[in-house]
Amino acid sequence: MNKSIIKEITPLTPNDCFTIFSRVKKEFNFPLHFHDEYELNLILNAKGAKRIIGGHIDVIGDYELVLVGPNIPHAWFTHECTTEITEITIQWHKDLFDDRFLSRNQLSFIKKLLEMSARGVSFPPEAIQLVLPRLQQLSQRSGFDSVLDLISLLHDLSTSRNIIALSDTSFLNSQSYNYNSRRLDKAFQYMNENYQKEISLIDIAKLVNMTEESFSRFIKKRTGNTFISSLNEIRLGHASRMLIDTTHSITEICYLCGFNNISNFNRLFKKKKGCTPKEFRENFSGVRVFV
Structure with missing residues (x-):
């Protein structure tokens, strides 16, 4: 982890279930950070602020609600926001709801939501409006x-439509993801370990004892991505890490991550991240620690 990304020690003790903060402020001044806990963050009246979660960077609107899984680098920055900001943050231990508890049928939607939070989850406006009064009340209860x-809040959010997963799966620990398939786990493990090499559909299909056509359909059905898109996402995730954690040139990173054409790398990166590799590096290098 880059030294500019700090580990936050939250005030939660082993005896607590969760903690909630409610505050009004003129600017965001906490640096890019990560912590062991889940975090649900509601931000109101912060249009123009910049949000970074894992490998995803975006400028937010007037209000947003995001769930961040354990140990994902994240932060909000004032950027072009000129208004007074309201923020409600809930943090809870990653073992508050253990796997056995979440395996019950009635909790399946919450389980899926928490699994998605390994990439950071953004909720649509209609979901925010639904839970906003309850979030505000929760900050006043104990x-x-x-x-x-x-x-109850997590369940209602988990059944929302149009939930968006933000960061690339490979920006973080690929072991955090569970597709309930040994074949896919094996395929993704191989791609994550060999992303810098040439990898073909034939290679992966043979690895998991499937035909090329069958594996193509299988990975598309389970992940929503084609084989090539999945491989490129993994490579771009590793490229994002290198842009943050190393001083390699962008051209070096392009080839180290398995891309054999710098213009193609730049095009794919901008399409996926919404910015060029150079802009991505500058966004992260501009983070300052105020501790």
């Missing part, structure tokens, strides 16, 4: 009822 409120 005790057992507030734990039930949190579970």
Whole structure:
């Protein structure tokens, strides 16, 4: 992890279920950071602020609600925001809801939401409007009822339509993702370990004992991406890491990540990230630590 990305030690103790902060401020001044806990962050009246989660960078609107999984680098920056900002942040231990608890049928939607949060999850406006009063009330409550409120809140968010996963899967630890398929796990592990080499559909199909056609259909059905898109996403994820963590030139990173054409690398990067590799590096290098 880059030294400019700090690990936050949250005030949660082992005896707590979660903590919630509600504050009004004129600017964002906390640096790019990560922590062991889940974080649900509601931000109001911050149009023009910049948000970074994993490998995803965006400028936000008047209000947003984002769920961030454990140990994902994230931060909000004032950028072009000129208004007074309201922020409500909920953090809870990553083992508050263990796998056995979440495996129950009634909790399947929450389980899926928490799995998605490994990439950072953004909720649509209609979901925000639905839970906004409850989030505001939760910041004023305590005790057992507030734990039930949190579970209910997560369930309602988990059933929302148009939820968006933000960061590339490969920007973080690829082991965080579970496609409920040994074949896909094996394929993604191989691609993550060999992304710098030439990898063909034939190679992966043979690896998982499938025909090329069958594997193409299989990966598209399970992930929503084609084989090539999945491989490029992994390579771009590793390129994002290198842009942050190394001083390699952009051309060097292009070839180190398995791309054999710098113009193609730049085009794919901008299409996926919304900025050029140079702009991406500058966005991260501009982060300052105020501790």
